[in-house]
Structures are given as C-alpha cells and as structure tokens.
Amino acid sequence: MSASEKILSLTVNGEPKRLLVKTHWMLSRVLREEIHHTGTKEACGEGACGACTVLMGEKAVLACMTLALEAEGKSVETIEGLMSAKNPHPIQEAWMEEFGAQCGFCSPGMIMSAKALLLRNPDPTLGEVREAMAGNICVCSNYEHIEAAVLSAARKMREDGAQNG
Amino acid sequence: MANNFKVLGKSVHQKTALERVNGSARYYSDFQIPGTLVTRFIRSPFPKAKISRLDTTAAETLPGVELVMSYKNFPQTFRDTMHYVGEQVVAVVAVDEDIAEEALELVDVEYRELPAVLSIEEALAPDAPEVFEGEPNCHDWELHYYLSEKDPESGLWTKKEHANFHGFGDVEVGFAESDVIVEAKGLKYAYTKSPAMNPRGALAHFNSGKLTVYTHSQGMHHEKTVLAGVLGLNVTDVNYVCEYIGSSFGGKIAEPSDINHPTHYLIVACLASLELSKPVRCVYTREEEMLCGWSRGSLSDVKIGFKDDGTLHAISYDNWMEMGSGGDKWTIKNSLLATGTTLYSRNCKHMRGKLRYVHTNRFLSCGWQGYGAPEGHYGVEVAMDMAAEKLGIDPIELRRMNHMRGGDIDAGYDPLLYKSCYISSSGISECLDALEKRSEWKSRWRHPSEKSGRYREGLGIAIFCMGAGRPGPGNNTSAEVKLFPDGTAKLYSALAEMGQGQHTVQCQIVAEVLGIPYKKIGLVWQETDSTPWASIAASSIGTWLQSWPTYEAAHEVRRQLLALAAGVLGVEVEKLDIEDSVIFVKDEPSRTLTIGEAMGTLGIYGGTHELIGYYSHEVPHPRCLRDGKPGQLYIPKEKGAQLVSLVVDTETGMCHDVKVINAQDVGRALNPKIVEGQFLNARHGVENALLGSDCIVDKKSGRLLNGNWIDYKPTSFLDCDIDPIIIEKPGDPTHPFGATACGEGAACPTLAAFSNAIYNAIGVRIKETPFTPDKILAALGKV
Secondary structure, three states, X not given: OOOOXXXXXXXXXXXXXXXXXXXXXXXXXXXXXXXOOOOOOOOOOOOOOOOOEEEEOOEEEEOOOOEHHHHOOOEEEOHHHOOEOOEOOHHHHHHHHOOOOOOOOOHHHHHHHHHHHHHHOOOOOHHHHHHHHOOOOOOXXXXXXXXXXXXXXXXXXXXXXXXXX | OOOOOOOOOOOOOOOOHHHHHOOOOOEHHHOOOOOOEEEEEEEOOOOOEEXXXXXXXXXXXXXXXXXXXXXXXXXXXXXXXXXXXXXXEEEEEEOOHHHHXXXXXXXXXXXXXXXXXXXXXHHHOOOOOOOOOOOOOEXXXXXXXXXXXXXXXXXXXXXXXXXXXXXXXXXXXXXXXXXXXXXXXXXXXXXXXXXXXXXXXXXXXXXXXXXXXXXXXXXXXXXXXXXXXXXXXXHHHEEEEOOEOOOOOOOOOOOOXXXXXXXXXXXXXXXXXXXXXXXXXXXXXXXXXXXXXXXOOEEEXXXXXXXXXXXXXXXXXXXXXXXXXXOOOHHHHHHHHHOOOOOOOOOXXXXXXXXXXXXXXXXXXXXXXXXXXXXXXXXXXXXXXHHHHHHOOOHHHHHHHHOOXXXXXXOOOOOOOOOOEEEOOOOHHHHHHHHHHHOOHXXXXXXXXXXXXOEEEEEEEEEEEEEOXXXXXXXXXXXXXXEOOOOOEEEEOOOOOOOOOHHHHHHHHHHHHHOOOHHHEEEEOOEOOOOOOOOOOOOOOHHHHHHHHHHHHHHHHHHHHHHHHHHHHOXXXXXXXXXXXXXXXXXXXXXXXXXXXXXXXXXXXXXXXXXXXXXXXXXXXXXXXXXXXXXXXXXXXXXXEEEEEEEEEOOOOOEEEEEEEEEEEOOOOOOHHHHHHHHHOOHHHHHHHXXXXXXXXXXXXXXXXXXXXXXXXXXXXXXXXXXXXXXXXXXXXXOOOOOOOOOOHHHXXXXXXXXXXXXXXXXXXXXXXOOOHHXXXXXOOOO
C-alpha cells in the first residue's frame, strides 16, 4: 500500500465493505468503479447537478464532491439499496406512476434527494419540495412530473407509516 | 378498433420505468469490462494555432501508457492545425487516469499562434482571418431553391431551380403591394450549448475480430454503418450497443466521417481499441462536453409586408448562423419553418429566405431541439409582434389570421426530394384559443404604455411549427414483431429512446393491434446486432416514422394468428377478433380460443412456436399521399402556440413569476403523460431566454469562460412553471392513429414569446438573447 492509498471501511446498502482506495478518489468513483454500483451517476463532477446524490446516514450528499475516505465508518445508501426484495420503494413507485423519469439519468440522484427530504419532512409542501430538490438538475426539464412524484410518494409513505404504526 | 382503444391514449407506465428508477438502466458509462484503458487529452490552448513541435517519446515510454495518439499516427482524427481552444492535440491511452494524466505532462508540444475570429461579427468583417485556410468564413446555404409554376389542380409548386435565396414570388413586388411593412433587424440569438445529462463518450472493445461499441446514439444503425466505413471494417464486424442514452436532444448525434463534427470520443476509442485489441474508454468530462455541441447562434433580419386588414403578404428573411469551427451546417434550413414557406404559408405570396452559415474559432456546433427552428421563430415571431402593434391588431388575432392550416403548402421542408408538400394538419387556432382562455388574455393583456410602477407584468405569445416528417432517401425504418404461444409478444425496434417515450408508445401500438395487454409486450432495442434498421430519431420524427412499421408488422402477426384460429374454429377470418388475448367469433362471442390454442403448440413436437411479422417502411407510407398520388405528399408538423407571462422588476432587471403555457395539437396523444413531459421541455427555451445561456469567451485567449454547470446554468425546479395543454384534433392522415408529433417544438417559440412578454411589460424591445438583468436595465436606461 503506497502513501496515496488507504483501507476504507464502510457500509453500502447494509453490506459492510473493506477496500483499498486512493486518497484522492471521490465516493462516486469508488461506488461506481470499485463496488460496481453504477446506479449512482456522475454528470458534472463539480456538485452542480445532484446526479450523484447518495445518502450518508440519513443525509443526502454529493458523491462526486465527497472524498471516499470521508465515508470511513459510515453507512451509505445508493439507489441500488432502495428496492426491498423485488418490490420498488414507494418513491420509486410514485416515480413510475407520475413519469418522473424521462431519460432517467438524473432519476437515481433525484430519488435519493427525495428520500432524504421525506425522512426529515414527511409532509412537504410543493415549495418545500422545490427548495429541497433545487440542487438536482433534470435536463429533460421534467420538473412538474418529479414534483408530483415526490408529493405522491410522501402521501404513500405517510399512509404506509400510519398502517404500520 | 378506430375509436375504442384499449391501450392507446392511456398513460400506461413507461416500458423501462423500473430500470430507470432502480439504477439498473445501463448508460454507456455504466458498462465495465475488466482491463479497460482510459483516455486523456491535451487540448489546444489557442483558438488558432499550428503545432510547431511535437515530441511524445517521453509519454510513450511511461509505464502504463499503451498508446499516444496525435496527427502523426492518427491523421484521420488529429491535425497539426488547431481551430478552437480545446481542439484535441494529443490523446493518451493508459491503464488508469493517474498515469494518463502524468503522461500528458511529458508531451512536448509547441504552437505557432495564428489570428482568430471569436464572434460572428468578427467572422463577417471584411478581411477577417480565415477559420479554415483558403475557405471563406461565410457560406451561402447550398440548397436555396426558387419555386415557381404552381399546379392549378394540386396547388403544389412544379418547378424548382437553384437560386441564391429560397422562396417564391417576388418580394420587391410583394412589399410594393403591401400597406404596412415591419422590419426587425439585428436580432441575435446567442450561441448556446445543447443540453445533455450524460456527457458524450464511448467504450470500444475490439476482440476476436469484432468491434463492440458502447455509446449513446439517436440512430445506432446509421452511426454503425458510417463508423464501419471510416474504420475499414465490415458492417457485420461492428456491434453498436446503446441501452440508455442519458438525454441527447439531437446534440449528441455522431457523424464519424466528419473530422469537424464533435464525434472524436467515438473515433478515438475505436481507433485505440483496434490498435491495441483491448477495451478503451473515452469519456468526456463536463468541461470537455462544454467544448462541443453548441448551436442556435444567429443574426437575423426580418421584413414582413401586410395588407391593411392584417393579411400577411410578403416575407424577407436573412439569417447568418454561427457554426463555430465545424459541426452541423444543416441546422440552418429549419429556420425557414417559421417563415412564409411553412408557418405563414397560408397567405404569404412572396417569400425570400437567405441563409448563410458562418465559421468562427469557437466551439463545435451541433443541431439540437428544433435544429435551427428556434432561431427562425425568434426573428419572425418578434417581427409578428411588432406588426400587431403597428397594425393595431391583437397579437393573437394577427397570428390566427395568418397561420398555416392543414392542406396548405409547405414550400420549405424537403428540398432534396420534393418541390413542395401539403401540411397534414395544423390545430394552431385551437391552441391559440386554449392559450387565450387559460391566460385570461382578454382581460389581462394591456399595452405597455398603460403600465407603470416597479413591477410590470408582461404577456407574450408566439406560434410555431417544427418539421416532423423526413421523407428523404435513407429514412426508411423497420420493425419486427414476434408472438409466442403464451400470449406474449416482442417488438424488435432500434428506434432510439432518449427519454421521449417512443419505446412505450411503440409497445402500446403492438398491444392495441394484437389485442393483448400492454404488460405482455416485450421489447428488444439495445444493440444493432439484434434489431432491424431504424432511421435516426430526429426532427421529432419517431411517432411518424416508426409507427407505420410497428403497426404493419403487428398487423402481419395478427393476420397470421387469425388465419390459424380460423382453421381451428372452422370460420372465416373476417368473423374473428381478439380482445384481452382471447380470440373470439364476433357473432358468437362464446366461441373462443387462446393464442396458444390457435398456434397449436405441442412442446417441441408440433404447432407454431412463434409468429413473425416484419415491415420495412416505405417512405412515405402510401397513406401519407393525397389520394395515393405519388408526389402529392402530406407532411406532418409539430405545431402549436406558447404564451409566456412574467413580471419585470424594473429596479433589478430580473424577471419573476415566469410561467409558460405550451399548447400543441398532437392529433392524438398516444400516451398523454409522455406528451405532457415533452411539453415541459419548453424550459430549454426558458434557459436560453433567462439564465444567461451564452458562449462567453475571453476576447484575448479565446477560452470558454463559462464551460461548466455553475456558470452555464441548466434550469432547476425554481426558474419557472410550465403548464402543458394537449390539443387533440383528429384527422391527420399521416399516422395510423392520427398522431402527429411532439418533442422539439416546445423550445422553438420560447425566445420570441419571452421577448414579446418583456416588451409587453416595459415597452422596450431587447434584440439580443439572453434577456439578462443587465440588458433589461440598459433597455430601461438605468445602467
């Protein structure tokens, strides 16, 4: 192991991982190239578009702006972790119903941002959705459909929560 | 079946919806092959320069470097003369990016700087330096035609001659006959960047004599064929793989045979892989992506003559389009769509359109969303607004009087094959009615002279048409449909799906024709090896072009199935129908068969295991011809109207509360949610109007100063609201279900509608896009 390499231990979608990384590698690179979770996208590489959004703990972070080593000991959730068995998460269901994806390249990051929002605010207003998601760019400019998907997912998750609770 | 659809007209889920939302959709950059080499570039630091010294020896000997490419060993892609800041000088192919970048530092390169032109104005100046040596910077469009001798029966032009402008009649006579003449001069649409979420790139893998290319494509088969020719390979030895595109809007179309086209990622990856017999990835960073795929930049002058009552009589249109130091020169043709050739063909008797494309030492161009049409609409629809004021006619009413109708003559669209065609349908009046109502135009619209105070509301309107048919040579497309005994079917179609929903719609058509549920339809589209030829999905053409082969291939399967069923049931084929996968006798609905029973499959021993329908599109389809007469072609258009409302803050120059209502007649919305989604991309116009979309280069160095998404902003959730209104006016003959087109249109009228709304708010016309606060304040005399 050279001076520019380190062992990184983290949990990705509930699975513990231990791997050798270069110290300058970004989390997006490690997720995509080393762990082969290519659902996390990289579109700008400079934190301007949100395509690489993943959850670290319950917080949305930009994987292209996060050094991989910052994830040491952390729990990272990517789009691949959202399905439960073969069932889509309510946010994914809402995305399909409301046609939240056009080309789909922004969808993984967009959906992870939506999850972070709904974890901290289960009943957002339209304005709150727009503000929380404004760092996620959709160049198909499908924003009205995405807003509808987030609001519909929020309803669904509140109802599911009420039933389970 | 005609009016009682089971699947069409319904917003069924996208065919690949789950893959798009769970991360399993694979874009080219998601394909990973162990041992893949990476590529890094040295790019020109000067806008025009000659390489005076190049030594790559040190880079070549660095361990881990597999190939160094330059004009010396790969002259088909690299040159010794640079034409813009960022042109590829050297590519290093290495085992990882760190080594590749280290190797770039070891390349010894020196340049001799040459004089450059960094704007369209500089390029047009007398004695301007030449972008390409020995070639003028400004070129006349090669396909200007003068049309004459209208056939009295068909109304179509019968004579077409090369000319130094495009049109008909005599504009000088037309203006002399006009009562009111309006001129809009020096309108400038900034050179703007085509949007793409996933930057350009490719992974090429030459292995055992076969080249597999993973990339994005709007026309896999075409690109593969051209690529094979360029590389000297048999078409059969290349497989083009394109599962998901990551948005393109036309801007990422590849043209491997043109060294000036922004397709270098593709050629570099393929040449390196062929040389090394290893997988090679060449992927652009966002900064590299920003060095190509520019468009729109144009200067235009418009002159329109009217009769006193507002009847449009003559149009003269001049357009100088910037195309940087190479790329796509054909986009300019679409600027004519907004003129008397098409959008205002109804009353225009005299038309003169003069198109020129202009090289600069700026970044490579492309055609995207509207492909030249937005520039044309910007000029013409601003002039129409000025005309409405001069004539004292309501801006909506003036358009209503003059816009194209179904059956009017399109004299601009396909100069290669047709002298003129019929516009298949319009619906623009219905769109204007819808906008007028939704915006409460009649009670809200006031003349700018009636407005005062810091915050001033403005309403602006523009209408549009975009080409949607492309009957030229090579535009045939094919589909294959297979039906299986378990009642499932599969569509084989290479038509590109870049987010516009075409795969879903084509599967809906198969389900509708076969009478089986949509969820039973599978789709094969991912690569050229397993799909029949499809033309490039461009010009909003998908629905028009692909629906016919899909429809006909599905019908072929239906015919075969019902013939088998007729034999089993002992009735005539005509007496049978299929619904919900059940074949039944129409007069005796209790007599039924399953698809499996009709096919009579008995394991491997007998019966029919698959029914296959194949259709290759005759372009145009016979139903696109008026009364079946060759040469009398109905050509569909994407068409509609758009209204922008906004509030100008006259202290800050900012536009607030921006709302765009986009109404389009799509004939029939085969999947309404998908259609709505297409209208939402009116935001690309908002981006160009409002967010500072412009190619800003340093005047000294020629460097791009806003080559990233921080300084060149795409629209976000917060910039505007879009209100989509779908109009379905039945009867378009050119599609099996009366659908026309939607896709690119929504971005075509937006700049004019914006300009008109700002004028309506503050009473000053801003001639140059984008309409940023500094320009608004300058127009108000405040800075």
